[in-house]
Amino acid sequence: MRGILTMVHLTLQEARRRRLLLSALLFGLAFLSLFATGFHFIHRDLMAHNVLPAQRKLILSSVMMAGFYAVNFLMVMTAVLVPVDTLSGEISSGVIQTVAAKPLHRFQIILGKWIGFSLILALYLGLMAGGLVLVGKVLGGVTLLRIGTGVSLMGLEGTLLLTLSIAGGTRLTTIANGVTVLGLYGLAFIGGWMEQIGTLLGNATTRYVGIVASLFVPSESLWQLAAYHMQPPLMRDLNLTPFSPASVPSGYMILWAVGYTLAVLCWALWQFHKRNL
Amino acid sequence: MSTSTSPVIEAFGLGKLYEGRVAIKNLTLEVHRGEVFGFLGPNGGGKTTSVKMLLGLVTPTRGTARVLGAPVGNVQARAKLGFLPEHFRYHEWLTGREMLQFHGRLYQMPSRSLNARIDELLTRVDLHDAADRKIREYSKGMMQRVGLAQALLNVPELVFLDEPTSGLDPLGRLLVRNVIDELRQEGTTVFLNSHLLSEVEICCDRVAFVKGGEIVREVAWRDQAPILEVEIRMKPISSGLLKSLEVFGREIISDNGVVRLRVPDEEVLPLMTRWLVNQGVMIYQIRSSRKSLEAMFLEIMGQDHRPG
Numbered sequence: 001m002r003g004i005l006t007m008v009h010l011t012l013q014e015a016r017r018r019r020l021l022l023s024a025l026l027f028g029l030a031f032l033s034l035f036a037t038g039f040h041f042i043h044r045d046l047m048a049h050n051v052l053p054a055q056r057k058l059i060l061s062s063v064m065m066a067g068f069y070a071v072n073f074l075m076v077m078t079a080v081l082v083p084v085d086t087l088s089g090e091i092s093s094g095v096i097q098t099v100a101a102k103p104l105h106r107f108q109i110i111l112g113k114w115i116g117f118s119l120i121l122a123l124y125l126g127l128m129a130g131g132l133v134l135v136g137k138v139l140g141g142v143t144l145l146r147i148g149t150g151v152s153l154m155g156l157e158g159t160l161l162l163t164l165s166i167a168g169g170t171r172l173t174t175i176a177n178g179v180t181v182l183g184l185y186g187l188a189f190i191g192g193w194m195e196q197i198g199t200l201l202g203n204a205t206t207r208y209v210g211i212v213a214s215l216f217v218p219s220e221s222l223w224q225l226a227a228y229h230m231q232p233p234l235m236r237d238l239n240l241t242p243f244s245p246a247s248v249p250s251g252y253m254i255l256w257a258v259g260y261t262l263a264v265l266c267w268a269l270w271q272f273h274k275r276n277l
Numbered sequence: 278m279s280t281s282t283s284p285v286i287e288a289f290g291l292g293k294l295y296e297g298r299v300a301i302k303n304l305t306l307e308v309h310r311g312e313v314f315g316f317l318g319p320n321g322g323g324k325t326t327s328v329k330m331l332l333g334l335v336t337p338t339r340g341t342a343r344v345l346g347a348p349v350g351n352v353q354a355r356a357k358l359g360f361l362p363e364h365f366r367y368h369e370w371l372t373g374r375e376m377l378q379f380h381g382r383l384y385q386m387p388s389r390s391l392n393a394r395i396d397e398l399l400t401r402v403d404l405h406d407a408a409d410r411k412i413r414e415y416s417k418g419m420m421q422r423v424g425l426a427q428a429l430l431n432v433p434e435l436v437f438l439d440e441p442t443s444g445l446d447p448l449g450r451l452l453v454r455n456v457i458d459e460l461r462q463e464g465t466t467v468f469l470n471s472h473l474l475s476e477v478e479i480c481c482d483r484v485a486f487v488k489g490g491e492i493v494r495e496v497a498w499r500d501q502a503p504i505l506e507v508e509i510r511m512k513p514i515s516s517g518l519l520k521s522l523e524v525f526g527r528e529i530i531s532d533n534g535v536v537r538l539r540v541p542d543e544e545v546l547p548l549m550t551r552w553l554v555n556q557g558v559m560i561y562q563i564r565s566s567r568k569s570l571e572a573m574f575l576e577i578m579g580q581d582h583r584p585g
Contacts, residue, residue, distance in 0.1 A: 002385055277334040
C-alpha cells in the first residue's frame with residue numbers, strides 16, 4: 001500500500017511541479033469568466049424583453065447545457081492527454097528502470113499513477129462543474145437537475161478514457177498512444193451521434209451501429225446519459241437542443257462502463273507486469 | 278534467503294531472445310558475497326540485458342537465476358539491492374534531494390533515517406550544495422553522482438553499477454572508484470558493468486568477459502599471479518635456445534631478432550639474463566611489461582570483433 005501511496009504522491013507532485021494544475025486552473029478560470037460573461041448578457045436580454053420565467057429558465061438551461069458540453073470536452077482532452085506520456089515516456093527514457101527495480105510490485109506503479117491522475121481529473125471536473133453551477137445560480141437563478149448524477153457520469157467517462165490512456169502507454173509510444181485513444185474517443189463520439197440521428201430518423205440499422213460503437217467505447221453514452229439527467233424534462237422530451245438525447249442509453253451502460261474500465265485497468269496491469277523494461 | 282557463504286548471484290543458462298535475435302545466449306555465473314565483480318564486454322555484447330535480467334526488469338527466455346538467495350524479481354530481495362542504470366534518467370522536475378526522498382520512500386525507509394542517509398550520501402558524492410536544485414539543471418556528471426547516491430540509499434547488500442563512470446571527468450571517476458573501494462571494505466557486493474578497462478582493472482576482484490551473449494572467460498583478477506610480457510633483442514637465436522627458454526617462461530615467439538615470452542614475475546628476469554649471457558648470447562635490449570586487462574580483453578575478444 002505504501003508503494004501505491006508513494007506513486008500517488010509523485011503523480012500529484014508532478015502535476016503541481018510541471019504547472020499542470022496551474023494551467024488547468026488558469027484556463028478553467030478563463031473559460032468560466034467567458035461563460036459567465038455570455039450568460040450574464042443573455043440573462044440581461046431575457047429580462048429586458050420580459051421573457052416568461054418558464055421560457056427564460058428553458059433558455060438559460062440550454063446555455064448551461066452548452067457549458068457542460070464544453071466542460072465535458074475539456075475533461076475528455078485532459079483525461080486522454082495528461083497521462084498519455086506517463087508510462088510510455090518513462091519507459092522510453094529509462095526513468096522507469098530505477099523505479100521498477102525497487103521493492104514494489106509493478107501493479108503498484110500503475111495503480112498509484114491511475115489513482116493520482118483520477119484525483120487530478122476529479123479535482124478539475126469538480127472545479128469546472130462547480131463553477132458552472134455557481135454562475136447559473138448567481139447570475140441567472142437557474143439550476144440544472146440532478147447535477148450530482150450528471151457530474152458523476154462525466155467523471156466515469158473521464159476515468160474510462162484516462163484508463164485507456166494509461167493502458168495504451170504500457171504498449172505504445174506516446175504519440176501512437178495519444179492518436180489511438182483520441183481515435184477511440186472519436187469512434188464513440190460518432191457512434192453516439194449515429195445512434196441519436198438513427199433514432200430521430202427511425203433508421204434502426206444506423207441506431208444499432210451507433211449502439212455497437214458505444215459498447216466498443218462507452219464514453220459518449222455516458223455523456224448522453226449525464227446530459228439526459230441534468231436537463232429539464234421538457235427540454236429533453238421536446239428534443240429542443242443538441243444535448244437532448246433522442247435515444248437514452250440504458251442504465252446498464254453504467255455497469256458496462258464500470259466493468260469496461262476495470263477490465264482495461266486489469267489489462268494494463270498485466271501488460272506492464274510482463275513487459276521488458 | 279541467503280547465508281553468508283552462499284553466492285549472492287547465481288545464474289544458470291540464462292538466455293534472452295528479442296524478436297528472434299539472440300541478446301543473451303547462455304549466461305552462467307556466480308558472484309560471491311563481498312567481491313567486486315567486473316562484467317566486461319564490447320558494446321552490444323549483452324552486459325546491460327544481463328543486469329536487467331538479474332534485476333527482474335527483463336524476463337529471460339530461458340534459464341534460471343537467484344539473487345540474494347531468492348528468484349530474480351523477488352520484492353524482498355530487491356529491498357537489499359541498489360542499481361545505477363547505464364542511462365541515468367530521473368524525474369528531472371524534482372530536486373536532487375526530492376528524487377532521493379522519492380526513491381527512499383519506495384524502499385519504505387522511515388523519514389528520519391532517510392533524511393539522515395540522504396545528507397550522508399549527498400556529502401559522499403559531493404552534491405550537498407546542489408541538493409535543492411532541479412535535476413534538469415544538473416550536468417551529466419552531477420546526474421551520475423546523484424544516481425550513485427540513489428543506488429546506495431538503502432545500504433544495499435548488492436549493488437549493480439552499469440557503466441558508472443561514463444560521462445564523468447577524472448575527478449568524478451576517482452570519486453566513483455573511491456566509493457567502490459569503500460563498498461568493498463564495508464562488505465558490499467558490487468556488480469560492475471563496464472567497458473572501461475582501466476576502471477575494472479583498478480576496482481575488481483574478479484572479471485568475467487562476455488562475448489556473443491555468453492561468458493567466455495572468468496579471471497580472478499586481484500588474486501592472479503602477475504604475468505610479465507618480456508621482449509629481448511638478442512643474437513644469435515637458435516631453436517635449441519628457444520626450447521631452453523621454456524624453463525623461464527611460456528608462449529615463446531621469435532621474430533626478426535626479437536624474442537617475446539611471458540614470465541610469472543620480475544624475479545625471473547635477472548636469472549634469465551644471466552643464463553643467456555652464460556650461453557654466449559649478445560643482449561641488446563630487454564623490456565618487460567605487465568599484461569594489462571586491455572591486452573587480455575583484445576586477446577579474448579579476438580580480431581574479428583568490430584567496434585561497438
